[in-house]
Amino acid sequence: MPFIDTGFPGLLVFEPMVFDDSRGFFYEAYNQKIFGGAGIENQFVQDNQSRSTYGVIRGLHYQVPPFAQAKLVRALVGSILDVVVDIRKGSPTYGKVYSIELSADNKKQLFIPAGFAHGFSVLSDVAEVMYKCDQFYSKVNEHGILYNDPALQIDWKIPLEQAIVSEKDIILPVFANCVNPFEFNG
Incomplete structure (x- = not known):
């Protein structure tokens, strides 16, 4: 099976x-049957792509119901540190951080169920990130957590004095104060 358990329920x-071969490479980035066999039945409705330079941190973002999103994230160019925080109350990994390097070279992808805050930092000179979402973007339902919340102790694998963070992300609340209607349904 091409899926690796992360120790976080639903996060794969x-x-x-x-x-x-000599011409290059080929792989299936998404196959509904293969993902369904792993219990991922989400119907993706939107693809997003971003391009960022070294040191950019995007996140930590999430949407609340009825527009809560599951995501399938990968790096098309370069390398990122993909980071999630489990915000599902009652989850055995509630408030814990998981991170993984996703790159054009390793071709790994992270499936993130609804109920996780998501962000990434750019580790290469440039990175292009693509992610599928199973719900449409909704500005009204968008929320987040401060990327450098001391309680989360996230190591973004870049010097924080070189971090490039949007004005919107700098004013996000810490985890303890975030909008959070998510409950874990084991």
């Missing part, structure tokens, strides 16, 4: 089978 790493 997908490692596709890559076919390399």
Whole structure:
């Protein structure tokens, strides 16, 4: 099975089978049957792509119901540190951080169920990130957590004095004060 358990309920790493030859490579980035076999039945409705330079931190973002989103994240160019925080009350990993390097080279993807705050930092000179969402973007339902909340102790793998963070993300609340209607349904 091309999925790796992260120890966080529902959070899975997908490692596709890559076919390399003298022409280059080929792999299936998404196959509904394969994902369904791992219990991922989400119907993706929106693809997003971003391009960022070294040191950019985006996040930590999430949407609340009825627009809560599951995401499937990968790096098309360069390398990122993808970071999530489990915000599902009652989850065995509630308030814990999981991070993984996603890169164009390793072709790993992270499936993030609804109920996680998500962000990433750019580790390479440039990175292009693409992620599928199972719910449409809703500005009214968008919330977040401060990227450098001391309680979370996230190591973004870049010097924080070199971090490039949007004005919107700098004013997000800490985890203890975030809007959080999520409950874990084991």
